[in-house]
Amino acid sequence: MELDLATDNGQPRPETTRDDSPFAIRGLTVSYGDKPALFSVDATFPAAAMSAIIGPNGAGKSTLLKAALGIVKPVSGRVTMLGQPLKRALDRVAYVPQRASVDWDFPARVIDVVLMGLSRELGLLRRVRPHHLDKAMTCLARVGMDGFADRQIGQLSGGQQQRVFLARALAQQAEVYLLDEPFAGVDAATEKAIIGVLKSLRDDGKTVVAVHHDLATVTEYFDHVFLINQTRIAEGPTVETFTAANLQATYRGRLALQQIDRLAG
Amino acid sequence: MTGVEFVPLSLPPLLIGAFAALACAIPGNFLLLRRQALIGDAISHVVLPGIVMGFLLTGVVSTWPMMLGAAAAAIVAVVLIETIRRLGRIEPGAAMGVVFTTLFAAGVLLLEQSDTSSVHLDVEHALYGNLESLIWLDATGWKSLLDVEALAALPPELFRMVAVFVAIALLTGLFWRPLTIATFDEGFARTLGLPVTALSLGLVIAAAIAAVAAFDAVGSIIVIAMFICPPAAARLMTNRLGHQLGWSAAFAVLSAVLGYVLAGYGPLWLGFENAVSAAGMIATVSGVILVLAAMFGPCRHRVGAAQAD
Numbered sequence: 001m002e003l004d005l006a007t008d009n010g011q012p013r014p015e016t017t018r019d020d021s022p023f024a025i026r027g028l029t030v031s032y033g034d035k036p037a038l039f040s041v042d043a044t045f046p047a048a049a050m051s052a053i054i055g056p057n058g059a060g061k062s063t064l065l066k067a068a069l070g071i072v073k074p075v076s077g078r079v080t081m082l083g084q085p086l087k088r089a090l091d092r093v094a095y096v097p098q099r100a101s102v103d104w105d106f107p108a109r110v111i112d113v114v115l116m117g118l119s120r121e122l123g124l125l126r127r128v129r130p131h132h133l134d135k136a137m138t139c140l141a142r143v144g145m146d147g148f149a150d151r152q153i154g155q156l157s158g159g160q161q162q163r164v165f166l167a168r169a170l171a172q173q174a175e176v177y178l179l180d181e182p183f184a185g186v187d188a189a190t191e192k193a194i195i196g197v198l199k200s201l202r203d204d205g206k207t208v209v210a211v212h213h214d215l216a217t218v219t220e221y222f223d224h225v226f227l228i229n230q231t232r233i234a235e236g237p238t239v240e241t242f243t244a245a246n247l248q249a250t251y252r253g254r255l256a257l258q259q260i261d262r263l264a265g
Numbered sequence: 266m267t268g269v270e271f272v273p274l275s276l277p278p279l280l281i282g283a284f285a286a287l288a289c290a291i292p293g294n295f296l297l298l299r300r301q302a303l304i305g306d307a308i309s310h311v312v313l314p315g316i317v318m319g320f321l322l323t324g325v326v327s328t329w330p331m332m333l334g335a336a337a338a339a340i341v342a343v344v345l346i347e348t349i350r351r352l353g354r355i356e357p358g359a360a361m362g363v364v365f366t367t368l369f370a371a372g373v374l375l376l377e378q379s380d381t382s383s384v385h386l387d388v389e390h391a392l393y394g395n396l397e398s399l400i401w402l403d404a405t406g407w408k409s410l411l412d413v414e415a416l417a418a419l420p421p422e423l424f425r426m427v428a429v430f431v432a433i434a435l436l437t438g439l440f441w442r443p444l445t446i447a448t449f450d451e452g453f454a455r456t457l458g459l460p461v462t463a464l465s466l467g468l469v470i471a472a473a474i475a476a477v478a479a480f481d482a483v484g485s486i487i488v489i490a491m492f493i494c495p496p497a498a499a500r501l502m503t504n505r506l507g508h509q510l511g512w513s514a515a516f517a518v519l520s521a522v523l524g525y526v527l528a529g530y531g532p533l534w535l536g537f538e539n540a541v542s543a544a545g546m547i548a549t550v551s552g553v554i555l556v557l558a559a560m561f562g563p564c565r566h567r568v569g570a571a572q573a574d
Binding site: 033066069070071087090091093094095097101102103106107108109112113116119120122123124125152154168 | 298354439440442443445446448449450451452453455456457458500503504505506508509564
């Protein structure tokens with residue numbers, strides 16, 4: 001299969017007024033039943049940057065995103081998006097859930113999933129017009145999937161499915177992009193395509209925040225890191241914050257020392 | 266068979282069966298994709314005590330008290346399922362199983378202990394319905410379809426079933442987009458600001474209304490079969506949700522018509538004397554359609570395992 005890895009963006013995007021931080025969390029506490037997941041987490045993600053949320057399994061990385069978006073109900077906490085309470089800003093936020101969180105056997109084609117990103121424009125009953133389809137196809141082309149519009153989503157590889165999810169987020173034309181493990185279990189070509197799109201979003205002034213697993217690529221991909229293990233461990237620019245000491249505090253002995261030294265240089 | 270016989274005796278049950286099948290099959294598509302298909306089963310069981318209570322409180326077999334009782338029982342069941350799931354921290358399926366068997370058993374006990382022998386309210390009626398008895402005595406042939414006075418004497422179940430079908434079809438059309446998104450990807454739907462909880466509750470309520478209305482007319486066997494079989498068979502025919510809905514509607518009507526005809530005439534063709542239960546035959550036909558779709562449907566392979574290319 002040939003992949004078109006073009007990541008240029010010819011789309012016009014609306015100019016926006018910029019508030020202090022596009023995505024800030026204060027005192028977020030979440031528990032699942034009796035099991036605590038997050039303790040009073042504060043986080044501030046910078047504008048026009050790519051930020052990574054990093055921590056071991058069960059550290060509450062995905063929960064942080066879900067609670068910040070209101071998908072999971074927090075016990076307490078406050079979230080501001082683009083200087084406004086979450087509810088008022090949701091139309092400028094695009095969320096890419098974990099690929100494994102949906103059933104890909106669902107009867108839908110690739111184009112149907114991308115059109116879901118246009119549902120604010122389409123509303124309840126508006127018909128899908130050629131310009132909606134054009135928009136969806138442009139988004140598919142940006143992730144190199146325009147040749148797959150009519151495929152059933154279950155017939156795609158994992159990496160292709162992940163790119164369809166990203167195309168759906170692009171269709172939302174948001175200011176803030178929140179991604180849950182966008183690189184989990186994808187092929188190298190997909191990883192390259194996704195990182196290219198995310199970097200072009202950042203260069204357009206968008207805010208990108210991703211839950212990230214692969215410590216080896218953090219310095220290469222991300223400008224800003226947020227280290228978490230149920231509470232905030234550290235946050236800041238990658239060069240200052242992605243250090244051996246902080247990683248050790250985050251992973252609490254779950255990473256070998258020489259591993260940490262190699263990663264954090 | 267001539268219109269003189271067909272219109273009064275066969276047309277009403279055929280139509281009632283078909284609309285009951287349609288009203289259940291439409292929400293069944295979404296319930297199936299949400300892995301909640303058994304909720305139709307649960308609802309059709311839990312409404313029994315509600316219907317009996319409705320009868321006991323009013324003392325007459327009349328539709329509205331029994332429908333209200335059924336609706337109340339459905340709500341009690343939903344609350345109970347949710348409570349047990351939370352307090353017991355168990356699977357929703359397990360909570361559902363506990364609640365619907367218990368309430369159905371309670372309904373059976375209520376029926377046995379109360380004086381309902383004089384009326385046509387019994388367990389058998391609840392299960393198999395009474396499709397064959399829904400006849401149109403005032404009809405004299407095809408011309409009666411244009412006769413307002415005769416039309417007024419159609420079995421009330423027919424009007425009720427048509428009304429429920431139309432309401433469900435309209436609501437499904439109106440909320441098609443949000444319902445589809447919330448069914449495919451609930452988390453994403455929430456970030457679009459869609460009322461995910463209300464949608465899912467609305468779907469269960471629509472299913473409950475369809476189940477209660479159909480239960481009254483045709484019994485719970487059809488209800489359970491129509492929530493699951495036509496949508497499941499339809500899923501194997503297409504990879505698009507809109508088409509799936511169309512296929513499921515076609516299968517629902519086919520099951521109802523073919524099942525009714527086979528129940529009435531099949532045994533005679535085979536040399537037996539008596540007809541068999543229409544409800545049972547309709548459910549059987551829907552099951553046969555599902556088996557055929559599973560064997561020959563074009564989209565029958567599990568596509569969850571991604572094809573590499």
